[in-house]
Amino acid sequence: MSGQFGSWEQLDCLGCGGQARVFKVRTDQGDVLAAKYLDLPPGEETAASAVTEAKLLVGLCHRNIVQFAATRFDPAVGQRLILFTEFIEGQTLRCIINGQPLEQAKIRTYSLQLAEALNYIHTRRPPVIHRDVNCNNVMIRPDDTLKLIDFGLSTCLQPLEDASSACGSTVNSTASSRHQLGTVGFLAPEILYRKEKLGVAQYSAQSDIWAFGCTVYQMATGQAPYYSSQPAVYIYRVVKQGAPQLPKAAYSEELRQFYHGCVCKDRRRRFTAGDLLQHNFLLYRPEELRELRQLVQDYQRQCAEQTQLHAREKQQAAERKRKRIASANAEATRERHRLQIRLAMAQKVAKKAAGKRRREAAQRARERARRSRMQSGTDEDVDLLATAAAEADEAATVEQLTRDLAAAMDTFRRDLLAVELRLSEQLLQLDTEEIAERAAQQLELDTKMLMLKSAEATAKFDKVS
Incomplete structure (x- = not known):
């Protein structure tokens, strides 16, 4: 997949929203990509900020994050930014859930991959927050590989101006917006509270963790938190009561602790993505253990x-x-x-x-010598001597x-x-x-x-x- 292309051809419309439309396109290099058309608010500062953030998104590279290829401005509409990403074959997590609870092993598999994706963007320098983590923005490939998509609402965090805070820490870093971004049912209480009281929604890495916890809840129950409520009732219940509890009989204690660590009302007490990766629910599998x-x-x-x-x-x-x-x-x-x-x-x-x-x-020699002396004749003496020698x-x-x-x-x-x-x-x-x-x-x-x-x-x- 190359970001070096000049033109592209729209093939199919993959989806439409309030601020964006997504198309399947083919570039002049032959690559099949997904193109997201974002209508930006008027103003040069807004466009420049969008381009800066888009360039940071192009630099993201992780197996559980959609790969960005390039950014372009629509030549027909000046304030329309186009994000080109890899085209992913598969289904959204919401389609896989389809209103039915998933098995705990599946919840663990998808939670692990999503936590790795969030840990990657939250530990970037500067950190990046997604601001719209939900089951519609999670794609599952046929091989069960998870991809976090739709970074159109994401932004880079800025540290709070507080001498007591750790500079660069995602816990003490926020991004504010006059507009409420994200999906109702996955918004953290601090976002809803500040928007209602101050008119400004304050996002952080912990708001992504809250949305992650709501995603876990939907995988475990089949429905988003307070699914049957109207948006106003949802806001009231989340701000006043916090997130709903998981049923005790359905899943293990590790999963319930894992979920509750994501949806603490006090964002300072919530898990970070790194904490999630070290949690027993992801590290230890009771049935496999x-x-x-x-x-x-x-x-x-x-x-x-x-x-x-x-x-x-x-x-x-x-x-x-x-x-x-x-x-x-x-x-x-x-x-x-x-x-x-x-x-x-x-x-x-x-x-x-x-x-x-x-x-x-010796006896024979003596005997023969005696006989030789008694007898005469030289030849016989010679023979006796020869015999004795032998x-x-x-x-x-x-x-x-x-x-x-x-x-x-x-x-x-x-x-x-x-x-x-x-x-x-x-x-x-x-x-x-x-x-x-x-x-x-x-x-x-x-x-x-x-x-x-x-x-x-x-x-x-x-x-x-």
Whole structure:
């Protein structure tokens, strides 16, 4: 949507009022807009003020406020100002209510968006007041997005000349008018009272909040406050009695407090738009809060069950780990004892066999030497000596094999101790069942390798023996 266009074509009339008419138009840029024709009172000062305020409206940008595109003066009528805004598809809030109360969830949805729109314009610098908040000036799109429209009566606030007031505060800022602006049924009592007594209607951000409260009342009951009364009776009842009460049985206490905070007769005690956004009615949803509380309880119960299950699984895993470690240590201890016994037996047998071989070889050598001295002949002596040397070499070979066997058994024992150490380290680092299973498989593989080495050593010893 662009405000840079030269001409426009009227398509349909969207509505007419006492001071304005609204048309659906198409610009020469192809944009479809809404054009509001405002007839201004005569006077250059009035026209200049209207142009200044219109420029401020063009600067408004909020998702819940109609977007202004441009302002023009009607070339045919000099004192007619034209406000171009986005064209909104949807229905007015009054059409949606259609004389029937809305559900509290809908009231909350629309109230939240309208409060955000008012908070935006009231906190501008300078603040802007709408001066005609009512259900006809609130559009609802098909996706339930709210748009505050018809800013033709809005104006910028000026601070009161009071040293005790906060400069720039919307609570102490007013705009006066000789003409009563707004919609009967949504006008604040201070506007009606000052107009009746002093001839001047005094508007403020709090008068917008009163109108907001009347809008909430119409959403809750289907009708505007004191709907059946004549305007004079309405003015009298509002000035004397204040706003009507919401029925207690129909809606929650939060909604009633929210409404009453908007329609206090003393405007200084009314909520601001910022207060409304922080009210429990908009922040907390009792029906959703019950569902949320149930979800939290279910989640806490599931967490407790998961915690207990995890604790049991962790305890079971720790017990399985402890049993595996104990079993592995016991098996390693038994294997070490078996190997030590076999090593001792092998060393004993090897030592005995080597001693026996040495004694037999020495005995045969002595016997042959004795026979050689008793007999004559050089060749026979040479043969005997050769045989004795061969037997001595055999004895040395047996002794070397015995030493090799002992060294092999020592190496085997060291390998066993290394396996036990690696097993202990792995078992200490076990955190999951999968790692424990892999460690057990590795232990089984290492045990098989040790058994194979043991078998090889035993076979070698049997060969030597």
